Amino acid sequence: MTGDRSAALLHEVRGGPGKQKVELPPLPAGPVLLEGRLAEDESCTVKGEGLFCGFGQVSPEKGVAERALWCTDGEPKTVKVKAKTEWTLRFHGPEAATPLTDSVTGVGTDVLVYNGPAADAAVVSHEHPDAFLEKLIADGLNNAQVDLFLPPDATHKKQWDVLSVRSAGKRDALFTLPERCLFQLSAGPWCEWTVTLVGRR
Structure with a gap:
């Protein structure tokens, strides 16, 4: 991070x-x-x-x-x-949020900031080398999810739909970033993930 x-x-x-x-x-x-x-x-x-x-x-x-x-x-x-x-x-x-300009990889929960125009992004939950922890992640107990979009100067919390990355057995998911926003990527402490911009709207 x-x-x-x-x-x-x-x-x-x-x-x-x-x-x-x-x-x-x-x-x-x-x-x-x-x-x-x-x-x-x-x-x-x-x-x-x-x-x-x-x-x-x-x-x-x-x-x-x-x-x-x-x-x-x-x-x-x-x-x-x-x-x-x-x-x-x-x-x-x-200002301390992790900037997303192209691609960011992290572990656990972090807050990212995006300052471009509205864009589509992909988040991937990586396979864990420990079979037991991988099963926990795959079972959805510690899967990555994206939520809480709001502009950096927001004065009120905005709850958006939570995007579950490991749903339906998949490791990745697409989501839309509104123009200029902060968002929280929530994951278990051993869950590694990557967020990548895939196309601006």
């Missing part, structure tokens, strides 16, 4: 194992990228108003952190974190 992770860092909070309630200061109204990183290969769940994220197996050795899209209203918020290890949550502005 790419994207300027130092861009527009709005807030950072750290914690440890167990359940914790975190009070957040007011964040700018509009899209916020929530980035989760764990100290070990464990699981972490973050819940809050208008937000549900399961961050898993994002250890420092992998060099990546999962990011989810959260559209805030500019008011103080509370999130509940449940983790089995030490964790860090960082909140970024939309």
Whole structure:
């Protein structure tokens, strides 16, 4: 995953194992990228108003952190974190999203930004070398899906139809990107995917 992770860092909070309630200061109204990183290969769940994220197996050795899209209203918020290890949550502005100009490959959940005209794109869920994990992905328990399209300056969340990549036994799916948008690609922590532009409208 790419994207300027130092861009527009709005807030950072750290914690440890167990359940914790975190009070957040007011964040700018509009899209916020929530980035989760764990100290070990464990699981972490973050819940809050208008937000549900399961961050898993994002250890420092992998060099990546999962990011989810959260559209805030500019008011103080509370999130509940449940983790089995030490964790860090960082909140970024939309500038930190991974840019999609041609093709992007990643693992787990990430937020991408597209700044061109309306276009068709293809997302592919790659085969996992571990047969057990591949079966989980193929069974739809951790399949990649595309959702939450909205312009980078949106002040309200827009829920679009969720596109399941592994539906009907397929590994790929086509979807349409509206002009200038952010979108979240949600996948299990071991699910590798590639998004490619296939044609502008």
